[in-house]
Amino acid sequence: MGGQARGDEMSEISARVFANTSSWMVRGIYLACAVFVFLFIASVFLVLDYSVYQANSFGISTERKLVQQQFQHQIDEVVKYQAELSFRDETVKEARGSSFSDSFVQRRIHDWLWSDFGFSWIVFSETGHQTKLAVNNGVAVAPDKADGLLFWIDDLVYEANQSYWAALKPEKDGFRLRMMDSDREQLSAPLPYIHAADMRMVDGRMSIVVVQAVVPKSLFIPKGSEQPIIMITVKPISEKMLASMSQRLAIEDLHVVADEENKNRPDAYTPVGKGFTDGPFLVAWTPNAPGPFIWQSAMPKVAILSLLAALSMGFIAWRFGAVVRALQKSEATNRFLAKHDALTGLANRIAFEESLTAMMEEHPEGPIAVLAVDLDKFKAVNDQHGHAAGDAVLKAVAARFSDRVGDAGLVARLGGDEFMVLIPNANETTIMALAAGLVIDAQVPIVFNEMLLQVGGSAGAALFPRDGHNIRNFVHAADMALYAAKNSGRNRAVLYEGDAIMRPSTAAA
Numbered sequence: 001m002g003g004q005a006r007g008d009e010m011s012e013i014s015a016r017v018f019a020n021t022s023s024w025m026v027r028g029i030y031l032a033c034a035v036f037v038f039l040f041i042a043s044v045f046l047v048l049d050y051s052v053y054q055a056n057s058f059g060i061s062t063e064r065k066l067v068q069q070q071f072q073h074q075i076d077e078v079v080k081y082q083a084e085l086s087f088r089d090e091t092v093k094e095a096r097g098s099s100f101s102d103s104f105v106q107r108r109i110h111d112w113l114w115s116d117f118g119f120s121w122i123v124f125s126e127t128g129h130q131t132k133l134a135v136n137n138g139v140a141v142a143p144d145k146a147d148g149l150l151f152w153i154d155d156l157v158y159e160a161n162q163s164y165w166a167a168l169k170p171e172k173d174g175f176r177l178r179m180m181d182s183d184r185e186q187l188s189a190p191l192p193y194i195h196a197a198d199m200r201m202v203d204g205r206m207s208i209v210v211v212q213a214v215v216p217k218s219l220f221i222p223k224g225s226e227q228p229i230i231m232i233t234v235k236p237i238s239e240k241m242l243a244s245m246s247q248r249l250a251i252e253d254l255h256v257v258a259d260e261e262n263k264n265r266p267d268a269y270t271p272v273g274k275g276f277t278d279g280p281f282l283v284a285w286t287p288n289a290p291g292p293f294i295w296q297s298a299m300p301k302v303a304i305l306s307l308l309a310a311l312s313m314g315f316i317a318w319r320f321g322a323v324v325r326a327l328q329k330s331e332a333t334n335r336f337l338a339k340h341d342a343l344t345g346l347a348n349r350i351a352f353e354e355s356l357t358a359m360m361e362e363h364p365e366g367p368i369a370v371l372a373v374d375l376d377k378f379k380a381v382n383d384q385h386g387h388a389a390g391d392a393v394l395k396a397v398a399a400r401f402s403d404r405v406g407d408a409g410l411v412a413r414l415g416g417d418e419f420m421v422l423i424p425n426a427n428e429t430t431i432m433a434l435a436a437g438l439v440i441d442a443q444v445p446i447v448f449n450e451m452l453l454q455v456g457g458s459a460g461a462a463l464f465p466r467d468g469h470n471i472r473n474f475v476h477a478a479d480m481a482l483y484a485a486k487n488s489g490r491n492r493a494v495l496y497e498g499d500a501i502m503r504p505s506t507a508a509a
Contacts (some may be wrong), residue, residue, distance in 0.1 A: 029320050033313035041306060060287050063251060064270040067283060070245045071272045075197045078208045078235045081117055082195070086212045086231045087219075095124055095214045095229040100133045105140055113233065114138035120203065121149060121234035124214070127161060127227065149232070152200060153209050157230060159196035160211040164228050167192050168221065175226055177219040192219060199273030199281055205236040206256050206281050246285065257282035341413040343391060344398035352412035352420050356471055359424055360464060368464040369426035371435055372478040373401070375417035375442055376456035376490045385453065392448045393455055400441040404434070420478075428463070428495060435459040435493035443491060458485040459493035467496050 085091050085108055094104045113119040115138065123146045124133040131143035131150070150157065168175040177192040195212035202209065213228035215221065237256070246254040257269060268287040271280035339351035347355070359368055375397065382390040394417065401411045401419060409423035421438070423431060442457025460481025468474035481496035488494070 026321050030317050033317040037310045037313050041310070043302075043306075056287070060268045063249070063268060063285070063287060066249050067245075067251075067254070067270050067285065068272065070249060071199070071283070074237075074241065074245075075199075075208050075210070078210050078233065079195055079197055079212070081113070081119075081235075082210050082212055082231065082233045085113065086214045087217055089216050089218075091214050091231075092216045092229075095132065095231075096225065100124070105133070105135065109135050110138045117235070118238070119233050119235050120205075120207065121146070121232065123149065123232040125150065125157075125230045125232065127157075127230060132229070146232075149202065149234070152202075153198075153211065153232065156196040156198055156209060156211040157232075160194065160213060160230060161228065163194045163196065164213040167194050168226065171220070174223045175221040177215060177221070179219070199237075200234075201281075202234050202236070207234050207236045209234050242283075251288060252286040254283060254285040257284050341398075344395055344413050346398050346402065346419075347410055347412040349412065349414045352410065352414065352422065353471065355410050356422055356474075359422070360471070360474075363424065364465070366464045366466070367424075367426060368474075369423040369431040369461060370464070370475060370478045371421035371423070371431065371438065371459050371461050371493075372475070372482040373419040373421065373435075373438055373442070373457055373459045374482060374486070376458055376486070378417040378455050381453050381455060385448070385451070389448050389451075389453055393446050393453055396446045397442055397455075397457075400444070401438055404437050404441060420475075426463070431461050431463070432493060432495055435461050435495075439491060439493055456491045458482060458490050460485055460496060461493060462496040467498075 090104070091108070094100045109122050113122055114135070120137055122133075122135045123131060125131045125146070129150070131146050134141050134143050134146040136145065164177075167178045169178050177194065180193055192215070194215075195210055197208065197210045200207055200209045210233050212231055214231050215228075242254045242256075246252060257266070266284040269282050269284040272283055273280040339348055339354075340346065341348050356368075356370070375393070378390065378393065381393055394413070398411070398413060398419075401421070405411050405421060405423070409421055409426075412420045412422070414420055421434070423434065426434075436459075439457045439459055442455060445452040445454050447453075460478050460483070462468065462474060462477035462481060464474050467477035477496040481494045484496075485492050485494040
């Protein structure tokens, strides 16, 4: 609409002038603060870069030790599980016999070591050369099937044999294995240290191999039975084990380095295993960012001062910008509230009169239509349900009126339940159809606190210049038509035509 558009244009020009006047101050203070911070950051950049490098090196070094310890812990766990079977009288009896019983193989090896704990190989051999029993993936196989395994772990067999003989202590009628010294500060069981363990590639998978002599629970070896039966177990390193270790160490993507990856060493890696035959193996992971160590390295005081300077300057710039933005927002809010109703957001009386004046000046021959709309029974809603319910009704009706009128005109709230609608280039048919629609909009129930609030609406219409040549007479004509609509039964629209108000239009929801 012409008048309102011109008023909005003037407000926009005023706002733009205010924004341009203050924006140079904001940019100036931001620039000054940025230059100050930049000088501090530039002076400490090399120091911080060195600190980051040192922190990264320290973090990877720490993680490397933790990974190595975790793999050693896995080896120790396999040793303990094997000891459950190798330090057992039943196992000694089976191993010293002519053959292993099917019951022992099923219960102790298939159902326990393989089914429950995933040991891929369990082998019993006399001094590591003549195989008595070989079980692969829970199934007993021909003894010669284990020859390849024994060949690749010959060093572990030798080490286990040496440890066994070194631990024997002569006694009457036999020998006794020396126990490890107990320590009240530790929870590990004091078992004889007669095993050998390492990481080896078995059946194409990196695995933990443990070799240990089979001995009775009493650790007493009768004379003539001191020649050991060696037990070999193989526990493959699975993806699930690697994932579990990653979780415990709070690192990501712990994996065995493949041959192609080995050509370009990753950032974080460590060897595992002794590497006597086909190792050592490399495992890699994604290193954690060592952020906290950056500020604890070579130049902490300079870094702290730089941070304080940045925070101080940033706070000053932010506060200054916030003040300017608050002023701009306040000025925009005040401009809006000066010409709009605070409750509904519609134009107020000032905006309505300015728009009507401008429109009458631009279109002195018309046609211009004004609708005066009042809500029926609105006071009853306020009295019965309170002002909050009344406010809900006003906001809902205002939204409906705005949706119906759209860009075709201006909807204003003059106060209370009084609304005015200004439509340019409108004829009688169009304005009465719109008025009837507004009456229907007012009648549609409104939901509030799980209740339906019911009001109505009456409308009076007048046309310029037919019904008045100035604002006062023109608006008065619309009010007179509104009173006629109320007096003739409400919930209808009436078009003003001189002293005889006629052409009523009724509407029902």
